[in-house]
Amino acid sequence: MGKFPLFPEQASTFAPDVDHLTYFLLAVAVFFTVLIFCSIFYLAIRYRRRSDGELPHVPHGGLALEIVWSVIPFGITMVMFTWGASVFFNESRPPNNAMPLYVVAKQWMWKIEHMEGQREINELHIPLGRAVRLTMASEDVIHSFYVPAFRVKQDVVPGKYSTIWFQPTKPGKYHLFCAEFCGTRHSGMIGWVYVMQPRDYQNWLSGGAPAGTLAESGEKLFTDLACSNCHKADGTGRCPSLEGLFGKTVQLANGAKIVADEPYIRESILHPAAKIVAGYLPVMPTFQGLVTEDGVLQLIEYIKSLGPKPIVGGGGALGK
Amino acid sequence: MITAAVPERENYLNNAYGIKSWLLTRDHKRIGLLYLFTVTLFFFLGGAFATMIRIELLTPQGNFVSSETYNKLFTMHGVAMIFFFLIPAIPATLGNFFLPMMIGARDLAFPRINLLSWYLLVIGGLFSLFAMLAGGVDTGWTFYTPYSTTYSNSWVIATALGIFISGFSSILTGLNFIVTVHRMRAPGMTWMRMPLFVWSHYATALIQVLGTPVVAVTIILLFCERVFHIGIFDPTLGGDPVLFQHMFWFYSHPAVYIMILPAMGIVSELVSVFSRKPVFGYQFVAYASMAIAVLGFLVWGHHLFVSTQSVYAALVFSFLSYFVAIPSAIKVFNWTATLYKGSISFATPMLYAFGFIGLFTIGGLTGLFVAALGFDVHVTDTYFVVAHFHYIMVGGTIMAYLGGLHYWWPKITGRMYPEGWAKLSALIIFLGFNLTFFPQFILGYLGMPRRYHVYPDEFQVLHVLSTAGASVLAVGYLMPMIYFIWSLRYGKVASANPWGATGLEWQTPSPPPVHNFDVTPIVTHDAYDYSTVIGQEVEVG
Numbered sequence: 001m002g003k004f005p006l007f008p009e010q011a012s013t014f015a016p017d018v019d020h021l022t023y024f025l026l027a028v029a030v031f032f033t034v035l036i037f038c039s040i041f042y043l044a045i046r047y048r049r050r051s052d053g054e055l056p057h058v059p060h061g062g063l064a065l066e067i068v069w070s071v072i073p074f075g076i077t078m079v080m081f082t083w084g085a086s087v088f089f090n091e092s093r094p095p096n097n098a099m100p101l102y103v104v105a106k107q108w109m110w111k112i113e114h115m116e117g118q119r120e121i122n123e124l125h126i127p128l129g130r131a132v133r134l135t136m137a138s139e140d141v142i143h144s145f146y147v148p149a150f151r152v153k154q155d156v157v158p159g160k161y162s163t164i165w166f167q168p169t170k171p172g173k174y175h176l177f178c179a180e181f182c183g184t185r186h187s188g189m190i191g192w193v194y195v196m197q198p199r200d201y202q203n204w205l206s207g208g209a210p211a212g213t214l215a216e217s218g219e220k221l222f223t224d225l226a227c228s229n230c231h232k233a234d235g236t237g238r239c240p241s242l243e244g245l246f247g248k249t250v251q252l253a254n255g256a257k258i259v260a261d262e263p264y265i266r267e268s269i270l271h272p273a274a275k276i277v278a279g280y281l282p283v284m285p286t287f288q289g290l291v292t293e294d295g296v297l298q299l300i301e302y303i304k305s306l307g308p309k310p311i312v313g314g315g316g317a318l319g320k
Numbered sequence: 321m322i323t324a325a326v327p328e329r330e331n332y333l334n335n336a337y338g339i340k341s342w343l344l345t346r347d348h349k350r351i352g353l354l355y356l357f358t359v360t361l362f363f364f365l366g367g368a369f370a371t372m373i374r375i376e377l378l379t380p381q382g383n384f385v386s387s388e389t390y391n392k393l394f395t396m397h398g399v400a401m402i403f404f405f406l407i408p409a410i411p412a413t414l415g416n417f418f419l420p421m422m423i424g425a426r427d428l429a430f431p432r433i434n435l436l437s438w439y440l441l442v443i444g445g446l447f448s449l450f451a452m453l454a455g456g457v458d459t460g461w462t463f464y465t466p467y468s469t470t471y472s473n474s475w476v477i478a479t480a481l482g483i484f485i486s487g488f489s490s491i492l493t494g495l496n497f498i499v500t501v502h503r504m505r506a507p508g509m510t511w512m513r514m515p516l517f518v519w520s521h522y523a524t525a526l527i528q529v530l531g532t533p534v535v536a537v538t539i540i541l542l543f544c545e546r547v548f549h550i551g552i553f554d555p556t557l558g559g560d561p562v563l564f565q566h567m568f569w570f571y572s573h574p575a576v577y578i579m580i581l582p583a584m585g586i587v588s589e590l591v592s593v594f595s596r597k598p599v600f601g602y603q604f605v606a607y608a609s610m611a612i613a614v615l616g617f618l619v620w621g622h623h624l625f626v627s628t629q630s631v632y633a634a635l636v637f638s639f640l641s642y643f644v645a646i647p648s649a650i651k652v653f654n655w656t657a658t659l660y661k662g663s664i665s666f667a668t669p670m671l672y673a674f675g676f677i678g679l680f681t682i683g684g685l686t687g688l689f690v691a692a693l694g695f696d697v698h699v700t701d702t703y704f705v706v707a708h709f710h711y712i713m714v715g716g717t718i719m720a721y722l723g724g725l726h727y728w729w730p731k732i733t734g735r736m737y738p739e740g741w742a743k744l745s746a747l748i749i750f751l752g753f754n755l756t757f758f759p760q761f762i763l764g765y766l767g768m769p770r771r772y773h774v775y776p777d778e779f780q781v782l783h784v785l786s787t788a789g790a791s792v793l794a795v796g797y798l799m800p801m802i803y804f805i806w807s808l809r810y811g812k813v814a815s816a817n818p819w820g821a822t823g824l825e826w827q828t829p830s831p832p833p834v835h836n837f838d839v840t841p842i843v844t845h846d847a848y849d850y851s852t853v854i855g856q857e858v859e860v861g
Contacts, residue, residue: 005778008766018698022765025695029685036656036681040674043659044666047595054663055854056597066604069653070646077642080692085635087694092631107471141467142561144626144701148767151698155627157562158466159555162628175776179701179769181460183471184387187772271558288556 011170011195012150017087019151024083028076091152094165098133099126102214102297105156106139107182108189113297116205117213122191124176126168127201133165135262137293144180147193153179161263168195218302221295225287239284240277246304251278265300331734331831346431347834352417353732354438359409360801362445366400367797369393374756374790377783382774390773391458392474398461400452403483404445406717407575410582411528412441412493414724415521417732419497421825421832422515424506424841429499437492444486451478460771462572465553465564469545477543484539487532490578494528497521506824508843512606515823515847516592516599519606520585523613527574527581531617535571538564562627569620577616579713580680581609583720584651587673590723591655593821594670595662598848601654608647615644625696634693641691648684652677667819668742672723675750679715683708686761704764707757715753722749722800729804730814734831737807741799749796755789820853 010016047056101124102113112120126132136145138158145164146153149172154164178189196204212220222228230239245260253276258264267274269291272284291299328334332349342350372393376384385393420428428434451457457479459468468476501522505514542564544550551557553564592599599605621629621637655677664670686708690696699705722745729737759782768779775783817826822845828837845852 005766006762018694021692021694022689025689025692029682029689032685033681036652037678039656040659040677043656043662044664044674047659047662047664049596049663049665053854054596055850056595056661056663058597059661061601065657066601066650066654070650073649074642074646077645077688080688081639081642084692084694084696085638088625088634088638088697089631091694091697141471142464146701146767146769148698153626153697153700157555157628159559159561160628175767177767177769181391181464181467181771183467184391184458186391187382187387187769187774190776 008151009149009170009172009174011168011172011174012147012152013167013169014087014091014151015149015169017090017151021083021087025080028080091165094133094163095131098131098165101126101132101134102294102301103134103136103145103156104139104293104297105136105143105145105178105189106293107141108178108185110145110176110178110189110191111294113214113294114205115214115301117217118205122176124191124193125201125204126193126195127198128168128171128195129198131165131167133163135297136162136164137266137297139293141182142180143178143182143189146177146179147174148177149174150193155180161266168193171195171197214298214301215305216302218298218300218305221291221298222302225291227299230284238280240280242303242306244307246306252276253278253280262300265303266296269296269299329829330833331829332834333734333831335834344435346427346435348420348428348431348434349417349732349832349836351434351438352413352415355408355412355416355441358438358442358445359405359413362400362404363409363797364801365449366397366405367794369397369400370790371794373397374787376773377775378787380775380777380780380783387773388458389456391460391771392456394771395457395460396452399448399457399479399483401713402461402575402579403486404441404448406579406713407490408441408486408493409579409717409721410586410724411497411521411524411578412437412489414586414721414728415497415524415582416493418728418823418825419518419521420500420504421828421836422518422823423501423504423509424824424837424843425500425504426835426837428496429504430496433492434496437489437496440489440492441486444482444484444489446482447485448479448482451475451482454478462568463542463564464568465542465545465559465561466555469542469553476546480539480542484536487536487539490528491532494525494532497525498529501525506841506843510843512603513843513846514606515585516588516602516605516609517582517585520581520588520609523609524578524581526613527578527616531571531574531578534567535575538567538571541567562624562629565624565627566620569623570617573620573623574613574616576709576712577612579717581612583676583680583717584609586720586724586727587655587676588651589821589823590669590673590727591658592848593727593819594665594667594673595658596665596820596850596854597658597662598846598850599654600657600660601650602847604650605654608650611647612644615640615647619644622691622696625693626700638691638693638696642688645684645688645691648680652681652684666743668737668739668746669723669727669819671743671746672719672726675746676716676719676723678750679711679719679753683711683715686711698767699764701770702764703760703768703770706770707760707764710757710760715757719749719753722746725800725804727819728825729807730818731825731830731832733808733811734814735807735811736814736818737800737811738803741803745796745799745803748792748799752789752792752794752796756786756793757789759783759785759789817853820850822848822850822853826853 104111110122112124136156138156143156150166152166154162172195174193176191176193230237231242233243235241248260249257250260270288273282276282332347454475457474459472541552545553551559553559553561588599619641621633622641625634763782814830816829824841
């Protein structure tokens with residue numbers, strides 16, 4: 001890259017996809033801009049007024065012309081639509097083997113949580129070549145996770161999870177920006193994404209001294225919040241057992257069925273009355289205000305660790 | 321200079337004097353001038369905020385103002401420019417003045433309501449101005465929740481109420497235009513003989529009447545949420561912050577067409593007059609305005625592609641967005657085709673019209689970029705979008721507005737502006753504009769987010785170019801301000817029809833009499849039939 005780049009670095013599998021689409025859009029734009037500019041220049045000079053009393057003969061309008069310059073641009077825009085939509089569809093569907101990570105956004109920092117327990121602030125270390133899927137929550141206002149070198153962006157909205165995925169293709173250090181205005185220090189809510197060779201990444205992972213994996217932290221929180229008093233493992237408690245819950249279909253009291261995914265578990269912790277499992281009473285208090293978004297994520301990881309095997313990238317991913 | 325011997329013909333400017341004759345006037349022409357004065361103040365206020373933004377962005381560090389101040393500057397720039405300049409600019413000044421005259425009417429249908437609309441804009445403007453002076457507002461002109469409802473400590477309520485009140489000004493103006501076009505056309509002025517300026521204002525008025533109430537409702541909900549915490553948008557109370565974005569853009573996307581449609585109307589007039597030919601494909605251009613007004617209501621979700629909106633909703637909104645592009649393309653092609661075998665004059669208004677077509681073409685084509693889902697994910701909330709909408713609103717709307725002001729200045733004031741200076745201003749604005757905003761396309765694609773007070777070093781070169789362009793642009797905007805005022809006293813006295821135009825407004829003296837026409841005109845020709853004003857026909861080319 002020179003000192004005055006016109007294109008950002010390409011560092012994910014999406015980057016060339018988006019850039020190819022850009023080349024096409026640019027070609028169309030340049031063609032029509034040149035066409036219009038040249039036509040105006042040529043016609044304006046060719047037919048400039050030569051005397052004040054001049055009155056041009058009025059040529060007939062042309063229905064054929066109107067049709068031509070409506071239909072051809074429409075055809076071109078439909079190519080743009082289809083191409084743009086196909087790139088977007090890929091960006092919306094993380095592969096099943098993507099490495100899960102959690103992100104909590106708050107004024108004005110990015111907190112990243114690795115499954116192994118490593119936590120980072122305003123830094124994200126990921127291995128080269130491995131698809132990564134982020135599940136993101138906000139503690140306060142809307143933020144937006146944006147890595148220009150990967151050509152991906154996703155708003156992080158309080159009250160729900162959003163997901164984003166990418167597969168880095170080039171080792172290096174890339175900007176992480178918050179793209180949605182989030183208050184006074186919005187432009188300070190930036191960080192770096194480090195794409196590392198897989199071996200370096202393993203070293204980095206083992207380098208820290210984490211307090212235990214995310215699931216272990218969740219287990220501790222589960223006990224501290226006295227969740228285990230009601231959610232007994234053997235199913236004898238006042239609330240359903242959470243063993244093997246994650247990814248299973250749950251029968252609700254109102255007759256509906258729902259897959260126990262991350263958004264469902266988050267909602268059940270913060271708004272327990274929203275969905276009641278069939279056969280149980282709405283006795284659980286809300287934990288809103290008692291447990292942070294990080295804490296909820298840890299609890300989810302703990303519940304996932306109770307089996308069966310975690311499903312990643314399924315279910316809720318499309319509804320980003 | 322007027323000699324004392326000949327008493328001056330009575331016109332709308334000299335029929336009454338004194339402050340009351342202005343503040344209580346029901347003459348659409350005087351109300352148009354009240355609006356002109358008001359929106360010009362807001363334009364230069366918004367411009368002052370923009371100047372401070374561009375100075376701050378000269379360097380990557382935040383060293384001119386604090387982050388709090390910077391956030392307020394871009395918010396107040398947006399609020400002043402969009403709600404108090406761009407939305408009223410063309411319809412409430414030139415539309416107010418010329419829409420009745422162009423259809424041969426004595427005034428708008430409801431002159432008192434017209435005056436009320438101006439007062440509402442002023443009251444709304446004062447509310448927002450108060451908020452700005454009292455400490456400002458820092459939410460961005462988009463007021464996204466829950467930041468605006470729960471987290472911002474600035475003057476959100478006062479600003480929002482100002483916008484709420486000025487919204488009724490817009491609704492009433494729209495209502496007045498619709499009724500006037502339906503009921504007050506002169507004998508013989510059929511729909512298909514209406515100037516395209518009237519067609520585009522009619523389409524605009526529909527959006528104003530149908531769209532603005534939605535933003536009023538949204539602001540009321542925002543107010544209730546911020547004051548009473550009722551839980552519509554706040555997720556901790558069970559609300560949905562993205563709902564606000566849907567409601568906001570349901571108005572604010574069509575609002576873009578409130579800003580651009582009247583501009584297109586002006587350009588249709590200018591291209592025709594200065595080519596001395598009817599606009600090519602008149603009917604298609606007229607119906608394109610209506611198509612834009614209707615389709616504009618179906619595309620708001622393209623502002624929400626990364627907002628957690630569902631993938632399928634995004635797909636539908638992307639698809640529909642391309643439909644709006646077609647009527648806009650039809651207009652550009654028809655304007656260009658109008659030049660063919662015309663008699664092209666390079667008078668200042670035409671230079672502005674050329675500038676409009678060029679910049680609107682670039683703005684419109686980059687609109688196709690951001691409607692493409694995969695592309696938009698990368699550039700939304702970056703300077704690419706900033707550049708795109710400034711090409712439409714500044715490159716489009718303001719170019720056309722200035723073109724229209726030059727074109728109708730002789731009719732409004734009875735004086736000509738100085739042609740040489742005016743041509744120079746058009747050139748300076750065109751060059752300054754491109755230097756300001758073209759680098760922002762590149763900045764955005766490189767990843768520079770919007771609304772950043774502090775930015776990484778590698779973006780500095782492009783920001784310096786942009787600031788340099790902004791200073792050229794500022795000179796370009798100050799020039800008409802100066803020579804327009806100069807011309808009021810020293811400009812050449814204008815004849816009734818200095819351009820050889822066909823519009824009814826040119827068949828009455830400059831400046832017009834109080835009731836516009838001494839005799840109600842009877843229309844016997846299509847709009848733009850130049851054989852009625854120019855001598856014999858000659859084959860050109």
